[in-house]
Amino acid sequence: MASSGVEEQEPTAVPPLLLFRLPPILLFRRVDAAFYAALRQRYRVLDFFASGDTLPAFLAAAAADPDPPRAAVVVGGGAVRVDAALLDAVPSLRFVFSTGAGVDHIDLHECARRGVAVANSGRVYxxxxxxxxxxxxxxxxxxxxxxxxxxxxxxxxxxxxxxxxxxxxxxxxxxxxxxxxxxxxxxxxxxxxxxxxxxxxxxxxxxxxxxxxxxxxxxxxxxxxxxxxxxxxxxxxxxxxxxxxxxxxxxxxxxxxxxxxxxxxxxxxxxxxxxxxxxxxxxxxxxxxxxxxxxxxxxxxxTPHIAVFTSESRADLRDTTISNLEAFFSGKPLLTPVLPW
Missing domain, CATH: 3.40.50.720 (NAD(P)-binding Rossmann-like Domain)
Structure with a gap:
């Protein structure tokens, strides 16, 4: 093969900021394989449970990311509460989606004060x-x-x-x-x-x-x-x-x-x-x-807190979660917004 006259070089590493990157999101919920795959097709998922880190270490790493996350998916009744401390730890957050109807794990007034939008599962369950x-x-x-x-x-x-x-x-x-x-x-x-x-x-x-x-x-x-x-x-x-x-x-x-x-x-x-x-x-x-x-x-x-769980509701929740995330990242109205009490 004829040479182009230009010496080939080993490819050099491209700075991360120059790479095309999917929008990062924080995930504070264990989800099934189909749900996880759907999220990863659209977002760079920073998964708390998969990380193995303590919550403070996980949040610190997320905040230090060159492209810090602006959205989080959380579950009610879990170990993570969206309050002033979490929002201080990751100040880039501007949207929180709760995969349940209840939002007692989210400080709605603090989110509203900081301009953080909140949505939940709506009528899925x-x-x-x-x-x-x-x-x-x-x-x-x-x-x-x-x-x-x-x-x-x-x-x-x-x-x-x-x-x-x-x-x-x-x-x-x-x-x-x-x-x-x-x-x-x-x-x-x-x-x-x-x-x-x-x-x-x-x-x-x-x-x-x-x-x-x-x-x-x-x-x-x-x-x-x-x-x-x-x-x-x-x-x-x-x-x-x-x-x-x-x-x-x-x-x-x-x-x-x-x-x-x-x-x-x-x-x-x-x-x-x-x-x-x-x-x-x-x-x-x-x-x-x-x-x-x-x-x-x-x-x-x-029963072990399973009233919400059917195979149909799992699929509907996946769709509702992604639709709200897509609405947030595209600047459109949220599908199932939650307002302060």
Whole structure:
């Protein structure tokens, strides 16, 4: 091959700043392979859990990057809280996406003060959580899980018929938090013939249900209390000893909100002492730790914070996450923005 007359040289390293680089994002959530691949096709993913670093070291490295990240994907209930300390550590951040509907792990006022936009999963999980809440309630009332254990232990031929459960129809159901999820729960329970009451931050003129301005009065008029509100300073332990007393010995608690919406020690005591009839719990105050006393109670149905998880919602969450990130990086309105309380 003829020489061009120019001596070939070994390629030299190109300074990183001259390389085309995908926008970097911080990832504070373990995601499945398809979700991870979709993120990596579009972004340079700085993965906290894959890094093996402590949080301070990880944030320091991200902040020192020649192209520091402007966006972060976080998960509720995890080890990372988006607060002043995190925003100080990575001052380049201008957008935070929470992969859950709850944003109690994000200081919304601090983000707003610094011009950091926030979005969440929006309505991705709403139908799944509403379905799960109804499933928990039916299970508690009809003793489905407890009856299954009765059959599996071989007790049916020995002890005879299982004790009677209770019907769902005609129950007075008080819903704490009539947002997207609470409204869907109400719609489902209406179809079963339940009477719906609610408490929310404000009365809603668009619904026919009776409004109660405080949770104590709601509980006193309800057979079932469904916790479907966000967790914030106003709703921490919104279900306390007095509310449980008002609900009464035939009452049932369903919690698909946040564990800390309910005073858990008081709930355990009320169940042990027969001051309420049962509970269906998908969330707990100190997850994944569950009070040991609950484990042996047949009138308590528990799931490991899975109300949001279906194969369909996983795919929808992936799409919603990426759509919000793309909107942020292209300067367009976010799809599911969250405003300060």
């Amino acid at each position: 709403s139908t799944d959580v509403a379905d799960h809440a109804v499933a928990l309630l039916i299970d508690v009332l009809r003793r489905v899980s407890a009856a299954q254990r009765f059959v599996r232990r071989g007790l049916w031929p020995v002890q005879g018929d299982y004790p009677l459960g209770n019907k769902l129809g005609s129950k007075r159901v008080g819903i704490i938090g009539l947002g997207n999820i609470g409204s869907l729960i109400a719609k489902r329970l209406e179809a079963f013939g339940c009477v719906i009451y609610y408490n929310s931050r404000r009365q809603k003129d668009s619904v026919p249900y009776k409004y109660f301005p405080n949770v104590h009065d709601l509980a006193s008029e309800s057979d079932v209390l469904v916790v479907a509100c966000a967790l914030n300073k106003d709703t921490q332990h919104i279900v306390n000893k007095d509310v449980l007393e008002a609900l009464g010995k035939d009452g049932i608690i369903i919690n698909i909100g946040r564990g800390a919406n309910v005073d858990e020690p008081e709930l355990v005591r009320a169940l042990k002492e027969g001051r309420i009839a049962g509970a269906g719990l998908d969330v707990f105050e100190n997850e994944p730790k569950v009070p040991a006393e609950l484990l042996s109670m047949d009138n308590v149905v528990m």
